[in-house]
Amino acid sequence: MNARPRAAGAFAGSDMSPPCSGRTLFFFEKPSAMRQLQRFFRSPNTVCVAAEGHLLAAAEPGSIRPEWKPWRFDALPIVLATIPVSSGTNRSGQSHEPKIAAIRQALHGVERVIIATDPGREGSMIAWEVLEHLGWQGRVDRLKLGALDDVSIRRAFAALAKEPASGERDYAAYLEALCRQYEDYHLGLNGTRAISLRLRPPAFREPWRFGGVQTPTLAILADLEDRIRAFVPQDFFKVALHLGTRSGAALTLWHAPKERIVDAAVAETIRAAAAAWSGPLAVEHKDVRRAPPRLFSKDTLARRCAKRFGWDPQHTAGLAQDLYDQGFLSYPRTESEVLPEGQAADAATVIDAVASVLSDMRSVVSRDAVPLIRRGVRGHYVKDPGEHHAIVPLRKVPERGRLSADQFRLWELVAKAYLAAHLPDGIDARTSVAAEVGTPLGPKRFATSGSVVRAPGWRAVYGSEAEPEADLVPGKARREAEAPSARLPNVNDGEDASAARADIVTAMTEPPRRITRGELPVVMGRLIDQVDDPAVKRALENPVNPNEPKGLGTAATRDTILPKLLKSRYIALANGKDPAIEVTEVGLAFITAVRRVFPAYGDPVGRAMFEAELAEIGRAATRAEAVQRADAFRQRTRARLDELIAAISRSPAIDLDPSLIPPGQADDRPPTPAMRAFAVSLAARKGVTLPRGCKSSISVCRAFLDAHAGPRAQPEDSAGQPGQPRVPSAAMLGYARSLAAARGINCPPETETDFDACRRFLDAHAAAPQRGSGAPRSSGVKGQEPTERGKRRGRAARAPKEAAARRRA
Template sequence: MQLYLCEKPSQGRDVAKGLGATEKGEGCLKGHGVVVTWAFGHLLEQAPPEAYDPAYKRWALETLPIIPGEWKSEVKKETKKQFTVIRKLLSQASEVVVATDADREGESIAREILEQCGYRGSVKRLWLSALDDESVRKALGNLLPGEQTYPLYLSAMCRSRADWLVGMNLTRAYTVLAREQGYDGVLSVGRVQTPTLRLVVDRDRDIERFVPKPFWEVLGQFSASTGSFAAKWKPADEKLLDEEGRCINQQAAQAVAVKVAGGTGSITQLETRRKKEAPPLAFDLSTLQQEASRRWGYGAQDVLNAAQALYEKHKATSYPRTDCGYLPESQLSEAKQVVAAVMQSDSTLQPLQGHLDMSRKSRVWNDAKITAHHGIIPTLQPCKIDSMSEMERNLYDAIRRRYLAQFLPDHEYDHTTVTVNVGNEQFGTTGRKIVVPGWKALVASGNDQDKKDEQTLPPLTLGESCHVVGVEVQNKQTAAPKSFTEGTLIAAMTNASRFVTDLQLKQLLREHEGIGTEATRAGVIETLLKRGYLERKKRAIVSTATARTLIDALPPMITDVGTTALWEQSLGDVQSGKLSLDTFMNRQEAAIRKLVQLAGNATMRLPVQPSKTCPECGSNMRKRNSERGAFWGCIRYPDCKGIINVGGKSRARSKRAAS
């Protein structure tokens, strides 16, 4: 019997349909010689510290670091029934086909079950990029050998264990330190979440420390024989400029305004170049999240959920958790079918049909740029747009427009640069004139927002005289950095090299992963919000006081984006076979030992809840709970067993009191 192991029931039904497995069984669907079963995401989880030693149940610095000798996993309570079903099916299977999501976590979901059940039989891999019927049938006809994707599991295992080591050890260490000051809560530390938090804390502090500086611009209005235009003064004396080329001398700006008012100048430089812009690549998940944040203010996790629904529920788009915007050249032959499906799904797009050049091969088709997955595109079959939510429709529309744009002409425009000399003072401006709208008639570019001030110039001639019909000195101030939004924070996590000063490390990071992965970045932000480290203020994301204190107490090794990005690169090396699991874990264990040692010397100044003084030793106390109700307990427990009832009366600590 061939057993297909899927990630979730909906995916299982899609695969079973392609196999003709229609007979219902307990937790599975059966067909001729095949059975399709499914997990519910991860059925297993890393065992907690107390599973290795009961002494670890109490949080204390002296028990750290906790480094398992032999790693243990446990079946989640809520998934034991389905795990039992899968284990029984595995005992009957002659071959297993891993049919979970085609990524690192998907591989892990299936392989950890096989490992826990001791399965040692034949394994193959179903690699799905879309869940529409035709895509499933194609993938079923091209099963991969299991060993080809096994390194994904090794990488996922390394990621899971590294996260456990950081989370269990450093969360305990810094929470214990905080509780010694009477702080009543848990200070969560994570391999990815903490450097992400550092990005926001640093940005917020940059904004708070920012002191606006004045600068001045001289704007002249010029009249030529064919029309008028505006141009800005370009100071020749560098002493008048700051590092960004802005004039910081008000008197000089005012003097120029007086000097050129009512005067006549001539055009000393005039250059027009025809420029072309190719259509943007297909969306990867990060760029989709950034676009959705910019256009509609959607949260990163909401976008991921909606994109997953477009993939799983509506079968409208390809696999969303991709870091690649390119498409395989082989799929160019399917383009007519994809476009036909898009048109059939929405009749309002029919007028566009005649403008598409299906023989056109844009830069998006590039085999050399393909990673594990290609960009997010519409599927080969029509979908029901009416059944989508507003967010899903918006995302689907953005995805399909980028795909259709590949078959429209390049956007072409004339870019003109002008310099006017008035009394030996230079004024400059630029203008653009659209020649061929091309793909921009269908897809608005985010960069267009930056070009909204660029004017349309009248026809001009080199050497032509221009009269100054108006001049204005504009008082301006430098602007503070902008607070992160979820979209710009995703961009920062993706492009971690921008926040690294070491040139060698910066170059290395440009070539590899940023912080986290396409699949996890939204979840990291959501976790920081839920734990009270970040707050939403309209579209902005800002850090809390607790977050700042934690970042200040932690060593740079755990907060630095460069360190974490290098760890992510190492996970990529495990996935590619360049690095072994043992070597990766040895490095992680050495790092944890060092970080725990640093934690022992850390100082923290956290906002604490009202506390009491221990009647036994004079130390701070913190509020705790037991079977007998709430009480105040000494932070030095078990060395000191001082206790005060919530009502105020001191008593001896019972054995049943909770720590």
């Protein structure tokens, strides 16, 4: 597969084959990584170049064919065999062309290219897309740098020497990334245009953005939103048995079964029996071992930082990337929470380095202590952790003053998790007290429990911070413990006790918890936790790597989904350190439209299965196999596009009350004077009150005008929407009203709803003289007629203003 159109004559005057010079070019993702490795290079035959992220950008449709620039339904689907690319720009807007030219020059005389970008599909794509764009056909190898400390770098070079086909396998990873881009480009382009032109409510002014990952992610949130809105609270009952023992101790036992008691009569029957109970207590003492939590993946680290610090996942990802670039953390864009068994020997050295910075850990981690290595499915070390292992600290440790406060907090969080993973289990002495009460409904168990810390184990790392909070499954309702915990008096097994009284306590069921900003990447990656059907759970399992079930998107891209959903106003964030995500009426309407037209794109599980098939491209053993799989994927993508456009063409637009459309986040500007005047006159004519903020917020003013004066025209002309008149803009209406007032006439009613009628009114009156001004205007000299030159000056002065007003209209 020719993944990209290659630059003609990139190696002019040659057959694009490298010379036998022995020179090697290292291709880095960024200059900071290049500087970390350059100290290892002594040979004059080594050349180093660094990109700056992606140097190439996909071409806009209008630059490929002019007829693709307007949004017209009859031009869809727009399908390309390959996506043309050109030089992109950096964050400052400067072109990457000089960098590409420098790489082109550096490739002359090179025999071998070693890609040393960040490990993973995106890193592979950053290098390969440039090499293919420049027409490179020589040998390519892949150096996988899981970390940028000296030991990790040497290990990466040793692994490279043992993998003669590393470039072939890396090309497969590049093709997978390229196919992901191919689908994203075509779905975003065709789906967004088609849905916006045909299904979007007329009052909604912005595009209805569509994407292969963001749409099923929104479906997860919308389904949860529906469950929350449909939730009806229900009372349920727990029975408390207050009793005294023969030794004089007093305690309370609870009957709170998993199958909640929802019948008050049943609760009363149990209470009455409990109130008359007496008998022996069953007391059990046992030690409960508590293993340390998993290490961090990119998503679980984002979740913990959101919970603890209130950080946006993108902020966490940026800090982790900075620490990786400086050689303080391992590669951060990982889905794994475990380490390879081969790194177990590093634990003592890394722990000692960490303790040299976190000096308070010296009391927890002794220099002579041997780190505890937990292996296997429930441990921290496994034979194959996947493409990348968990995020961990390295031998190279930071100085507190050299990092920002947030960078150090993140490093400390990861470092403490690593320390905890190599310390003994915590041990709790747990005591449970139970009584069996006979009732007319059968025997019922009443119980309570309590525990004390016998040995803190790994929890000593966290000290006064207490244990890390239990991570509940996002989107699920909280479950109460069957036997509430309490401080327990000394009670012996078999000790007699009798009831003092029994009470019924009424509680209320809670709706599912909303997914928070920090939890969304975890939900996308662990879709398996969101489904209850055992068959679906089995389908989402990943036989290749059981620790990483099938999900939506990749670790490198999940953080980008929430900003896209916010920009489209499909969701809104509540208040709080880690705000909950609420789906707006626009988001619900969008998902309803997608599922009505093409259900597959609104099915998160189906999408996860689809992405698992896409990942097979990257697992191809040879380049030929990867090319074959990529070609089949692109054909499938084109077929799905045809089906999508055909389905949309047969569907009507969604009806949505304009008042339910939330204001855009960036629409905090004041309305234009024309909009403000039109809103005031419209409110007076219709006898309605202007909403608060209508004169100060353009979004509020626009929503008011949409609700009372009709929506603005669609991006496509009336030919694309049969039977739907084109509506004049607020600027046109404002100009028409000002002209009418100046001329002392009334605007025809049709000018407010019909674009052509409003245009005709403007054309007829924009240059006409005002009423009562038929006499020639004075030149300023009494009794003197205006000269022809003065008339020309007047017309010249008025012309730009009238032209500008028409352009605005």
